[in-house]
Amino acid sequence: MKFIPTSNLRGDVMGGLTTGIVALPLALAFGEASGAGPIAGLYGAIIVGFFAALFGGTGSNVSGPTGPMVVVFAGVFATLAGDPALVFAAVVLAGIIQILFGIFKFGQFIRLVPYPVVSGFMSGIGVIIIALQMARLFGHEPEGSGTIPAIASIPGAVMDPNLVALGIGVLTLAIVFFWPKNLGKWIPAPLAALAIATGLSVMFSGAPILGDVPTGLPSFIMPAFSQDSLFVVFEAAILLALLGAIDSLLTSLVADNMTRTRHDSNKELVGQGIGNAVAGLFGAVPGAGATMRTVVNIRSGGQFKLSGMMHSIVLLAIALVLAPVASLIPHAALAGILIKVGYDIIDWTYLKRAHKGPRWDLALMAVVLGLTVFVDLITAVAVGVVLAALAFIKQLSEQQIKNLQVIDREVVDPQERELLTQLGGRVSLFDFGGPLSFGAAADLGHHVREKADGSTRILIMDFTRVPFLDLSAAKAVETIVEDATHAGKGLFFVGASKEVRSVIDGLAIATAMSDDHWFDNRKVALKEAANLIEKDQTDTLSGAAVPA
Structure with missing residues (x-):
């Protein structure tokens, strides 16, 4: 040419x-x-x-x-x-x-x-x-x-x-x-x-x-x-x-x-x-x-x-x-x-x-x-x-927060939906729909605290669609861990990739969580939560039964 x-x-x-x-x-x-x-x-x-x-x-x-x-x-x-x-x-x-x-x-x-x-x-x-x-x-x-x-x-x-x-x-x-x-x-x-x-x-x-x-x-x-x-x-x-x-x-x-x-x-x-x-x-x-x-x-x-x-x-x-x-x-x-x-030069087309x-x-x-x-x-x-x-960050973060909690009817898998229905609000499932912006991370801990009311005994955090965590998102996760520990609630992490797990471990965010509180998929986590709650007929989880 x-x-x-x-x-x-x-x-x-x-x-x-x-x-x-x-x-x-x-x-x-x-x-x-x-x-x-x-x-x-x-x-x-x-x-x-x-x-x-x-x-x-x-x-x-x-x-x-x-x-x-x-x-x-x-x-x-x-x-x-x-x-x-x-x-x-x-x-x-x-x-x-x-x-x-x-x-x-x-x-x-x-x-x-x-x-x-x-x-x-x-x-x-x-x-x-x-x-x-x-x-x-x-x-x-x-x-x-x-x-x-x-x-x-x-x-x-x-x-x-x-x-x-x-x-x-x-x-x-x-x-x-x-x-x-x-x-x-x-x-x-x-x-x-x-x-x-x-x-x-x-x-x-x-x-x-x-x-x-x-x-x-x-x-x-x-x-x-x-x-x-x-x-x-x-x-x-x-x-x-x-x-x-x-x-x-x-x-x-x-x-x-x-x-x-x-x-x-x-x-x-x-x-x-x-x-x-x-x-x-x-x-x-x-x-x-x-x-x-x-x-x-x-x-x-x-x-x-x-x-x-x-x-x-x-x-x-x-x-x-x-x-x-x-x-x-x-x-x-x-x-x-x-x-x-x-x-x-004046943008009359837009102004009109x-x-x-x-x-x-x-x-x-x-x-x-x-x-x-x-x-x-x-x-x-x-x-x-x-x-x-x-x-833009504000609009994005508001949408991310709005879509954070997954209620029964939004769960596609019928077995997961049935388990959530049986648990009757004693388990709160949170699904992060993708990367967390720093705008959403700022309010994440507060939002989880509001949604996980007194009847909730176990929190499940689903990281399946989270490809990475930056420092802002990691600090938000740390706030959730600290709140769950202070309130005596159980906490499960689901679907965390190697990259996400390495950030959480590297910053020592969840040192109180044992390995049996990390799950590969949500269904297994829900079944484990149901088993633990079934053992506690009073709907009160002891620290020994479900460590935070």
Whole structure:
């Protein structure tokens, strides 16, 4: 098999050409929003797009600067005072981390982030993008960096608008939201908006424009670290790597659904990492798999690596020839395009149906969204994953506890059911239906104590379906043993595997239990319990008759 398939040559070339045109205004807008400048956004699309396509694991994926990545990168750029050596050191390090993710096969783990968390931080990023661009839409720059200063700048911008900029911005919004679909097949809405807005800006001066945009090839930047900024750079690199990995793999899933193929998640992470590492060395904005551009590529005929590489070649030709024209683009036009991007990132599909789904998932999504907007992304994702995991453990443990005790009618074997009926509640049988989570283990002893009331003389613990015990589960078993001993009740263990028995013996949990209280199957244990109870006509088991 060829490294770069050529069986779909025409489709891949057309997909790359179309996607390159669609990506142009977005790359310029993302570069401007990042603080590094429009040309940095353009070269981010060129470099990340080329290398991620060449070495990645999703044939039709088109990569470049994305809303989530730009939001984080803009924060890093502001925090490090725009020092190129430090800022792009974080980008290079992020790329290396992504390569390591792929090498150590972390792709499948990154995809385990729960949907409410993904929905929350993606919607939060959409809100951030819109908030950052609102003042620019009215012809003003936000005061300070970050979401809160940007939101605080909106009232002042609204009260004192630059009318030319506002007119261009409103027209841009109208074009990107309402551009006819039949025209969009030939001229993408963002590109049309950019061309029309730039022409109006030349005709009616007064709106802030990009100004001088460097042309030619990018310069090499040697990454550097300082003792004061080492932690900030490393934290930023981890966040960029994680966010880029999640963003890319979600895009790969979309591509799989459209093309009926299956991507290689670990190979995709290696490709994204190489792209971002190289981008950092040349002062380019970091990127990830871009859903919209990937969809455009597939719909235009792109299927394989060549389409993503072709998209980068188209952008490179534009960067070398048309950069001077880009200097005339008004800020308000890019703001309008980015507001549409932010709007599209918000998970409206889920929000419209959220009230019909689990309330906890909606609450989790809202928490993550709020933390994303008002704190930071790494906190939002970390808190969201932890809360989701705790909620799952709680639900799992409640179900495990609920299903723990086996009453007569739930016993399948008729002889066992008959024995339990004859014993009339003097034997309590507990069946662990599988591995015990630490959440269930925490309440296990208390639950057994409640169910094994005063009439119970013998407890039977069935471990047949328990493949292993961790420390939490072992401590719960120890609590059951201690309670049975203290209450003078008999205790039988059934079906414990060698692994389970070795843990119980190794931790000296059941030293008071003799070997004749361990059974291979439940029926034998029930018969032994019946024999012991039959010997004690008063229904009171002496310590000698049934030692605990």
